[in-house]
Amino acid sequence: MTFRSVFDAAFIRTEFDKSGINTHFIPSIWKYVIQNPNCEWREIPSLPSAAYSLLSSKFKPCTSIVDSVIDSTDQVTTKLLIKLQNGGSVEAVIMRYDSSLGKYGGKPRSGGLRSTLCISSQVGCKMGCKFCATGTMGFKSNLSTGEIVEQLVHASRLSPIRNIVFMGMGEPLNNYTALVEAIRVMTSYPFQISPKKITVSTVGIIHAINKFHDDLPNLNLAVSLHAPVQDIRCQIMPAARAFPLGKLMDALAEYQKKSQQKIFIEYIMLDGVNDEEQHAHQLGKLLDTFEVVVNLIPFNPIGTLSQFGTSGDQRVTKFQTILRNTYNIRTTVRKQMGQDISGACGQLVINLTNKKSAGVASLTDIEDLHI
Numbered sequence: 001m002t003f004r005s006v007f008d009a010a011f012i013r014t015e016f017d018k019s020g021i022n023t024h025f026i027p028s029i030w031k032y033v034i035q036n037p038n039c040e041w042r043e044i045p046s047l048p049s050a051a052y053s054l055l056s057s058k059f060k061p062c063t064s065i066v067d068s069v070i071d072s073t074d075q076v077t078t079k080l081l082i083k084l085q086n087g088g089s090v091e092a093v094i095m096r097y098d099s100s101l102g103k104y105g106g107k108p109r110s111g112g113l114r115s116t117l118c119i120s121s122q123v124g125c126k127m128g129c130k131f132c133a134t135g136t137m138g139f140k141s142n143l144s145t146g147e148i149v150e151q152l153v154h155a156s157r158l159s160p161i162r163n164i165v166f167m168g169m170g171e172p173l174n175n176y177t178a179l180v181e182a183i184r185v186m187t188s189y190p191f192q193i194s195p196k197k198i199t200v201s202t203v204g205i206i207h208a209i210n211k212f213h214d215d216l217p218n219l220n221l222a223v224s225l226h227a228p229v230q231d232i233r234c235q236i237m238p239a240a241r242a243f244p245l246g247k248l249m250d251a252l253a254e255y256q257k258k259s260q261q262k263i264f265i266e267y268i269m270l271d272g273v274n275d276e277e278q279h280a281h282q283l284g285k286l287l288d289t290f291e292v293v294v295n296l297i298p299f300n301p302i303g304t305l306s307q308f309g310t311s312g313d314q315r316v317t318k319f320q321t322i323l324r325n326t327y328n329i330r331t332t333v334r335k336q337m338g339q340d341i342s343g344a345c346g347q348l349v350i351n352l353t354n355k356k357s358a359g360v361a362s363l364t365d366i367e368d369l370h371i
Helices: 009-018 023-035 049-058 145-156 172-186 206-215 230-236 238-242 245-259 277-286 313-327
Strands: 065-071 077-083 089-098 113-118 122-124 139-142 161-166 198-202 220-224 263-269 292-298 330-333
Touching: 009 023, 009 049, 009 145, 009 172, 023 049, 023 145, 077 145, 089 122, 089 145, 113 145, 139 172, 145 161, 145 172, 161 172, 172 198, 172 206, 198 206, 198 263, 206 245, 220 245, 230 238, 230 245, 245 263, 263 313, 277 313, 292 313, 313 330
Parallel strands: 113 161, 161 198, 198 220, 220 263, 263 292, 292 330
Antiparallel strands: 065 077, 077 089, 089 113, 122 139
């Protein structure tokens, strides 16, 4: 028999209801599991007797295990290889930031260390982006709600997590139901992560964007745009053929109208492909009517898989300057973290044959992008 994760929220609530057990006990069970990783169900105090029987027969405290933990040489980034109950694996990355080193409104920030967790939503990915290592795996499976939440559970035991970004393996909006449910767990007791500290990244799944704000208000939406025109998007992101740029921008305009929130635009800098001055002007005009923050991402090589080069610093700076000065668009350059442990942006991939993982660098902390 396959046991379910106790963090599979909809399933455990349904089972409690069917057994006549009050669902208000569930958050306290979650809290106990978080604090006691290897607990037995009988150790949890003050539950109805029927709850102990149900938990023992159908649930595990965690269905996944941390297979390995790798720290970057500067100790700022930690990559977790997490083995799932079905034998698959995913990666999650913890990125640590010192708030006092940043600025807000031109003044030094208050506060100290904080951690952002980069979470995976799928094993592999259907999107096949040519600059992303995960895309080389193909699609293996969706993660359950519990498997998504368990990444936060595992990471929380290594570092207090303040921010969450769904920028790991997979396309989050292609696993929409589990994503929404997992985020609702993360924003409720006992995790209580603020929705404003959670960012979901997508290549542009239009039908999901259309309902995103209604299902998950106050979250941050990041769009992996990566090109200012449809033909370049299709060259480097084959899935873009299903999501024409004009229709995507219409969906984003409607989302912004309803949410009244800035949209984060992710733009990977590929040498000679999408990083020239004309591309900067095209992007500026495309985003002219939007409230956005553009995050330029230096390309992280993926070993022999790479067919692209990394844009030079001078070209990145020029691109940023055009967007800022000509179009008055706030534009940042992503700080790279975790390249030495393949934990940087676009480097996450599981080699299922030898169980070694390759590549992921990180982003400017989402908190530092807020205006």
